[in-house]
Structure formats: structure tokens, C-alpha cells
Amino acid sequence: MEEAGETETGARTTGAPTGKAARELIARAEQQLDAARAVLADHTRAVDAVHAALVPLLDSLVRRELAAIPVSRLKDVTEGRLRLGAVEQAGYTTVGQVHEANRYELRQIPGVGAQTADQALAAAGQIAHAVRDTVAVRIDVEAPDESTTALVTALHRLVEAGPDVRRAVDAARRLAERLEPALTGASPARGRLRMLFAGRETRAAALAAVASVRTTVAGAAERGLPLLFGQVSVDLLRHPESDLATWVDFELRSAEYYSLLAEMSGVGPDRDAAAGFLPSAMADRVRGLRLDDSHLRVSLRGYQSFGARFALAQKRVILGDEMGLGKTVQAIAALAHLAARGETHFLVVCPASVLINWTREVRARSTLRVLPLHGPERQAAFAEWQGGGGVALTTFDALHTLPAARDGGRRPGMLVVDEAHYVKNPATRRSRAVSGWAGHTERVLFLTGTPMENRVEEFRSLVRHLQPELAPSISTTRGVAGSHAFRRAVAPAYLRRNQEDVLSELPALVQVDEWEEFSGADLDVYREAVAAGQFMRMRQAAYARPETSAKLNRLRELVAEASRSGLKVVVFSYFRPVLTTVREALGATVFGPVTGDVPVARRQELIDEFSAVDGHAVLLSQIQAGGIGVNMQAASVVILCEPQIKPTMEHQAVARAHRMGQIRTVQVHRLLAADSVDQRMLDILARKERLFDAYARRSDVAETTPDAVDVSEGSLVRRIVEEEQLRLATARTEIRPSGLRGT
The missing domain is CATH 1.10.150.20 (5' to 3' exonuclease, C-terminal subdomain)
Structure with missing residues (x-):
């Protein structure tokens, strides 16, 4: 009886259950272990399917x-x-x-x-x-065959399951490693008699194992792992609706497929290129940092993961990746990592033109809370951020109105400054405001697509905000030595990768929705058009006042960034007046516009002249005239001034640049006005049957006669106008006591 007493005492001491309670605990643990093993098995089968399809192609x-x-x-x-x-x-x-x-x-x-x-x-x-080791599979959407269809289908399961797969597999491995030996050791605790007749060491080991099982099971439940395992297993076992559905998804998310393909095939960008040609010791140290992606909702490409880790490891740096490589998502990944490690407050400073985009991107790509600090209510929003945390987003012009960290404000876990070349002049108010925050924040990340090796003085100015001790060593001779030599020399503070270095699957398609808010003048014009029921005026209202147009301002910024990187741009609009406004606003080399009045032969001459320019140039085109029968593969940036009623028209226009012969990633920027006809159009069109639209888009009929497959234009127009009239009438009624906001 002494041993029985010791067992009971041991159980009380460790808090570990025995008998029935232990059996119930062990049963729950075995269920969790089975779920973890199922995820690992399902993932292995999915990966094996990719390899089985990939090997013959390789x-x-x-x-x-x-x-x-x-x-x-x-x-x-x-x-x-x-x-x-x-x-x-x-x-x-x-x-x-x-x-x-x-x-x-x-x-x-x-x-x-x-x-x-x-x-x-x-x-x-x-x-x-x-x-x-050098060959890479290129997936041709124009000529799908049985082999590539099998590969895309196998990849589809992993892509569709998303970033949860990696988290589930990692968590399942760790859970299995802990539970398997613990369950073996806890086996004697299933019955009191077994514990009664077991030796003292066996009893002690069993009770310790039961305690370990209980801690592991509780931790897994708290992190929601049983639900995660179940969801991922279902995703990995789900068959695509059809081969067509798989190809459609590939077209929409080709970058994710290629990223996974590079990982599976072991063929990716050169390690030195992906690391921006940093010194090997520094690159290895950055790679050694494990990125916590538990707060991310998107899978990162290898070079993107490296960029986020570089920002975290070096703490105060410039991320200068070329346009289109995803600087925003790398910054969000760094914020998400810090949030997983206990940081609660973050601050992002950006131009007003991209504030909405940042809001949407953070919400779409992470679980982090977002608070825009902009407009007349920014002080109240700032106070809310100070108390509750999250990612505060503000503009360069608003930053100086917020109490800086040195004035008693909350220090953010990281300060992110987008379009950082805006603060290259230390004498400006925006530069002084950024410097005030940066000086009292441990981690600071500047984002800019401007190649710094061509603007050494600008770079030196930016570095003074981050690592002032490094600035004196930066001389113009560094830039003269070439981009690789420059990057190595300034490695502690600068990381830049070019598309051709890290995107092995070119050509790929990167699509970005650029959301803007109406200026007061734009909004007045828009309201007048809505009240009059003039649908076409509603669609052009964002460009009616060029001097205050938010869309036009963002278009200028995109063209300027493309110019700094030497990229060619095609600007599409349905409306000639919009193209005229754009032409007058741009100070770059502009060709066109290509319109319906321009003979077909002359259209191609304009495109040839545009293509022959060495470096940056801009081509303007009506989307109806430039969408069919002409090739614009010299362009790698496409700007759509407004969404189209007929989705096929957009697809065909983009396809003029994103086609065989294109050697660079094509970036598509669609300019959209929030709370407007643009948003109504996207909402309605999104509710259509996607597969039908995609099938029609891929058919020969759609290529030549887009009218045959689109929704009824008349009914769509009537619906949008009526919805906007109702929305604005309701808004005026709700805010009339305090006046119209935004005017």
C-alpha cells in the first residue's frame, strides 16, 4: 500500500491524471497524433504527385x-x-x-x-x-498538353491549400515528435493496477510522460492545431473541378504556381542573386533567422522571405527591390514576424495615393489589425492605436501632426517608410518628421524601387536616417564600380534584387489593384454624374480635375517608378479624353494615343517606334483599339485607367503585352476609386460564374468577338447607376447634420 500511496502522491505532485482521466487524455492525444500523421501523409502524397508529373518534363x-x-x-x-x-x-x-x-x-x-x-x-x-540543375519547366497556357496539365493539376492542390500547408506540416512534425515518445512513456498510466504494480521509476516516468502529454495537447488545442490539420487535409485531398478550372487558376495565380514549382524542382534563382549579392557571411546570417509566418495569409517566394529576414536581422535598412518584386509583402512579413514575437505597435508612412492599397494589403496578407491615421479623425485614430496597437498607416504630410516617440508617443516595433525617396531632402518637413520617428525606433525599413547605385547622394541621405555612421563611407565611386560592387559595399543598409535575377519563370503576370480616394473636386464631379444618371461621366469623373486627381497622381508615380527602372509602360483607357489628360500630365516620352481612328498600319508603326526606344517610354492606347491584333511585348508595365464593363476587353489588352516573346514580368496596375462606380462594377462582375467567364475568355470566339460572352451591358449599367444613386442619397441623409465629408 505504500507504493500505491506514493503513486497517488506522485500524481498529485505532478498534477498528472491516472486511470480513467489518463485514458481520456491519452485518447485525445492519439486523435491529435492521428490528425498530424494524416496531414503529413496527405502532404507527402501531394508532393509526390508533383514530382511524378515534374520528372518526365525535366x-x-x-x-x-x-x-x-x-x-x-x-x-x-x-x-x-x-x-x-x-x-x-x-x-x-x-x-x-x-x-x-x-x-x-x-x-x-x-x-x-x-x-x-x-x-x-x-x-x-x-x-x-x-x-x-539549370533547366526550368515553362508552362505554356497557350498550348496545354497532357503532361503540363498533370503538373498544373498536381501543383493546384498545394497552391489552393495556401500558406496554411507549410504551417500545418511544420506543426504536425513538431507535434508528432513530442507526442510519440510521450504516449509510449505514458502507457502505464492508462490503468491504476498497472501503476500499482509498476516500479517506482516506471511510475515516475509514466506520470512525467502524462504531464508532458497534457501540456502538449493543451498547447495544440490553444493554437487551433486540430482544426488546422483537418482543414489542410481536406484541401490537400480536394480535386479541382476540371482541367479547365485548374488552368484558369494557374493564369490568375501563376506566380504562386511557379514559386512552388521552383521549390519542388530545386531550380530557383541563384543564391547570390536572391541575396542581392550580399557578402556571404552576412547572407548566411540572414538565412539563419527563422521567419515566423503564423500571422501571414500568403506564401512568400524565397527571395521575399530573404528580404523580410534581412530587414529583421539588420534592423535599419533600405529594401530597394525592382518594381514588381513585392516590397510591400516583404514588409508585411517582417511586421507579422515581430507580431508573432510579441510586438504590438507598428507604423507605416506612405504617400496618400497608396494609403488604401496598404490598408487592403495588410488585411489581405496578414491577420494584423490596421488603423489608417488620415484625415480629420487621425488624432482619434492615433489615440486608438496607442492604446490598442496594430499597424498604423499614415501619410508623409500627416506624420508631422502626430506626437513622435520622443514626445511621449508609443514607440513602434518597426517603422516602415514606403516610397522612401520622398525623404531624400533632409530640409523638408516630411524628412524631418520621418527622422524624428526613425531616431526613436529600433527597427526601420525604407522601401524604394529607385536604383540607388545611380543616385549615390540620395542614398547617402537616406542612410543618414538609418545608419548615420555608414554614410561618410559612401562615395560616388561606389556607384561607378557597378551595381554588384555597390551593393556589396553598402550591404549593411541596402538590399536590391532585379526581376531577371530572381524570377526564373519569366514571363509571369503580377496584377495589382491601385485603390484611390476621390479628391473633393473629383467627388463633386462624380456626384453630379450620378445624380444625372450619366454612367460614362461617372467612369471618367476621377480624371475630370487633373490638378487634384488622385488616380492621375498615382499614375504619375507608377510611370516615374517605371522610368527610374528603365521600363516601358502602356496606358489603357476606354475614353479618349482620359488619354488626353494623361498625355498632358506626363513629362515622359509618350507615343500615341492609339485610337479607333488611327489606321491599323499606323497603330503598328506607333508601337514599333515605342518599342525601338532604348529604355523607358510610354504608349497610350484606347483599350478597344489596342486590345486586339497588335503586340506590345516591349512593355512590361500595363496601367488600366479604369475597370471595364467587359472583362474580356481587359484580358485581351493585357495579353498584348503578356504573351510569348515577353522577356520580363508584366506588371498590371488597375486604377480604382473606392466607393464609386469602379467598386460597384467589380463587385457585380465578381459575382458572375468565374469558370464561365474564363472559358469564354479562353475560347476563339472570345478572342474575336468579346460581345458574345459578356454580361448585358445595358442591365449592368442600369444596376450600377441605381445602386450609386441610392448609396449617395443615403450617405447625404446620414451626414447632413455635420456637413458633407470630403468636400
Whole structure:
């Protein structure tokens, strides 16, 4: 009885249950373990399916490459020691032919002995291995076949499951590692008799194991792992609706498919390029930082993960990636990591034109709380942020009105400054305001697409905000030495990657919705058009007052950023007056506009002249005239001034640039006005059957006659006008006592 008493005492001491309570606990633990094992098994099957579809495609690419390599290159591998005269005379003229042969076949050749045959095969194998490390599968949406369809379908499961897959698999592995040995050790605690007759050490070990099981089970439940495992398993087992649905999804999210494909195939960007050619010791230290993505809702590409980790490891830096590589999502990933580690307050400063985009991006790509600090209510919003935390978003012009950290304000866990070249002049008010916050914030991240090696003085000015001790060592000779040398010299404070260095799957399509708020003047024009029921005026209202137009201002910024990177831009609008306004607003090399009145031959001449420009240029085109029958693959930035009633018209216009022959990622920026006809159109069109639209878009009929597949324009127009009239009438009624906001 003494041992029984000790068991009970031991149970009370450790708090570990025995008997029925232990059995119930162990049963729950076994259920969690089964769910974890199921996720791992489902993920393994999904990955195996990708490899099964990928291997034949890679083999085919390798064979094609080897077939173009002369057999004489085998000598290079053996440093000239291999004698191949007899092999060549026997008809083996390429490395591919040797690689496909076997030892017996080669030994049948007169004059070829066992050693020569073995050396030739080994050399061919080495070349094949090297080739396999360099080839990349290109998925052609214009010519899908059985093999690529199988690959896209296999990838679809993992893409559709999203970033939860990685979190679930990592959590499942850790849970299994903890529960498997703990459950084995806790087995004696299932019954009181077993515990009664067990030795003292066995009882103590069992009770300790039960306590470990209980802690692990409780922790898993608190983190919602059982639900996560169940959801991910369902996602990984879900079949796509059809091959067509899979291809449609690939077109919409090709970057995610290619990112996963690079990971699965082991073929990605060069490690040095992905690290922005940082010194190896620094790059290794950055890679060693584990990024916590538990607050992210999106999967990062490898170079994006590196960028977020660079910002976290170096603390005060400039992320200068080329336009279109996702600087915003890298910043959000850094904020999400810090939030997972206990930080609660973050501050983002940006131009007013991208404030809405930042709001939407943070909400869409993370679980972080967002509070815009803009407009007449910004002080109240600032107080709410100070008390409750989250990601505060404000503008350069509003920042100086907020109490800085040095004045008793809350210090953010990270300060992010978008379009940081706005603060290159230290004498400006915006620069002084940013400097005030940066000086009292441990982690500061500047974002700019401007290549700093071409603007060394600007770079030195920005570095003074971040690492003033580094600024004196930055000289113009650094830039003259070339971009790679410059990046290595300023590595502690600067990371830049170019598209051609890190996007191996070119051409890809990156689509961004640029949301803007009406200025007061724009809003007046818009309200008049809505009251009059003039749908076309409603669509153009955002450009009616060029001097205050928010859309036009954002368009200028996008063109300026493209200019700094030497990229060509095509601007599409349905409306000639809008294109005229854009032409007058741009100070760049502008061609066009291409309109319906321009003869087809002249249209192509304009496009050829635009394409022949060395570096940046802008082409303006009516979307109806530039959408069919012309090729604009010289452009890698497409700006849509407004959404279109007929989605096929947008798709066809974008396809003029994003097509075979394009060698750069195509960035599509669609300018949208919040709470307007733009938003109503997108909401209504989004409710249509996506698969039908996509099928129609991919058909030959849609390519030539878009009217045949779009919704009734008349009914759509009437519905939008009526909804906007009702919304604005309701808004005026609700806010009349205090006056119209925004006017």
C-alpha cells in the first residue's frame, strides 16, 4: 500500500491524471497524433504527385539540352583524357546519345574498352546532372498538353491549400515528435493496477510522460492545431473541378504556381542573386533567422522571405527591390514576424495615393489589425492605436501632426517608410518628421524601387536616417564600380534584387489593384454624374480635375517608378479624353494615343517606334483599339485607367503585352476609386460564374468577338447607376447634420 500511496502522491505532485482521466487524455492525444500523421501523409502524397508529373518534363528538357551538346564536350569533363574518336565514328555525335546508351552498347564499338565506356558514361552523367540543375519547366497556357496539365493539376492542390500547408506540416512534425515518445512513456498510466504494480521509476516516468502529454495537447488545442490539420487535409485531398478550372487558376495565380514549382524542382534563382549579392557571411546570417509566418495569409517566394529576414536581422535598412518584386509583402512579413514575437505597435508612412492599397494589403496578407491615421479623425485614430496597437498607416504630410516617440508617443516595433525617396531632402518637413520617428525606433525599413547605385547622394541621405555612421563611407565611386560592387559595399543598409535575377519563370503576370480616394473636386464631379444618371461621366469623373486627381497622381508615380527602372509602360483607357489628360500630365516620352481612328498600319508603326526606344517610354492606347491584333511585348508595365464593363476587353489588352516573346514580368496596375462606380462594377462582375467567364475568355470566339460572352451591358449599367444613386442619397441623409465629408 505504500507504493500505491506514493503513486497517488506522485500524481498529485505532478498534477498528472491516472486511470480513467489518463485514458481520456491519452485518447485525445492519439486523435491529435492521428490528425498530424494524416496531414503529413496527405502532404507527402501531394508532393509526390508533383514530382511524378515534374520528372518526365525535366527528363525531356534535359534530353533536349544534351542532344544539342557535341560529344567532344565529354573531353572537358575528363580534362582531355578521354579518347572519343571511335565513339564519334560509330555515330555518337552528341552527349545525349552517349547518355542514353549503356555500357554494353558502347563496348560493342571497335576500339572502345571497358574503361573508355565507363569514363564516357560517367562524363555524360556529370553533364546531365549539371544540365538538370539549370533547366526550368515553362508552362505554356497557350498550348496545354497532357503532361503540363498533370503538373498544373498536381501543383493546384498545394497552391489552393495556401500558406496554411507549410504551417500545418511544420506543426504536425513538431507535434508528432513530442507526442510519440510521450504516449509510449505514458502507457502505464492508462490503468491504476498497472501503476500499482509498476516500479517506482516506471511510475515516475509514466506520470512525467502524462504531464508532458497534457501540456502538449493543451498547447495544440490553444493554437487551433486540430482544426488546422483537418482543414489542410481536406484541401490537400480536394480535386479541382476540371482541367479547365485548374488552368484558369494557374493564369490568375501563376506566380504562386511557379514559386512552388521552383521549390519542388530545386531550380530557383541563384543564391547570390536572391541575396542581392550580399557578402556571404552576412547572407548566411540572414538565412539563419527563422521567419515566423503564423500571422501571414500568403506564401512568400524565397527571395521575399530573404528580404523580410534581412530587414529583421539588420534592423535599419533600405529594401530597394525592382518594381514588381513585392516590397510591400516583404514588409508585411517582417511586421507579422515581430507580431508573432510579441510586438504590438507598428507604423507605416506612405504617400496618400497608396494609403488604401496598404490598408487592403495588410488585411489581405496578414491577420494584423490596421488603423489608417488620415484625415480629420487621425488624432482619434492615433489615440486608438496607442492604446490598442496594430499597424498604423499614415501619410508623409500627416506624420508631422502626430506626437513622435520622443514626445511621449508609443514607440513602434518597426517603422516602415514606403516610397522612401520622398525623404531624400533632409530640409523638408516630411524628412524631418520621418527622422524624428526613425531616431526613436529600433527597427526601420525604407522601401524604394529607385536604383540607388545611380543616385549615390540620395542614398547617402537616406542612410543618414538609418545608419548615420555608414554614410561618410559612401562615395560616388561606389556607384561607378557597378551595381554588384555597390551593393556589396553598402550591404549593411541596402538590399536590391532585379526581376531577371530572381524570377526564373519569366514571363509571369503580377496584377495589382491601385485603390484611390476621390479628391473633393473629383467627388463633386462624380456626384453630379450620378445624380444625372450619366454612367460614362461617372467612369471618367476621377480624371475630370487633373490638378487634384488622385488616380492621375498615382499614375504619375507608377510611370516615374517605371522610368527610374528603365521600363516601358502602356496606358489603357476606354475614353479618349482620359488619354488626353494623361498625355498632358506626363513629362515622359509618350507615343500615341492609339485610337479607333488611327489606321491599323499606323497603330503598328506607333508601337514599333515605342518599342525601338532604348529604355523607358510610354504608349497610350484606347483599350478597344489596342486590345486586339497588335503586340506590345516591349512593355512590361500595363496601367488600366479604369475597370471595364467587359472583362474580356481587359484580358485581351493585357495579353498584348503578356504573351510569348515577353522577356520580363508584366506588371498590371488597375486604377480604382473606392466607393464609386469602379467598386460597384467589380463587385457585380465578381459575382458572375468565374469558370464561365474564363472559358469564354479562353475560347476563339472570345478572342474575336468579346460581345458574345459578356454580361448585358445595358442591365449592368442600369444596376450600377441605381445602386450609386441610392448609396449617395443615403450617405447625404446620414451626414447632413455635420456637413458633407470630403468636400
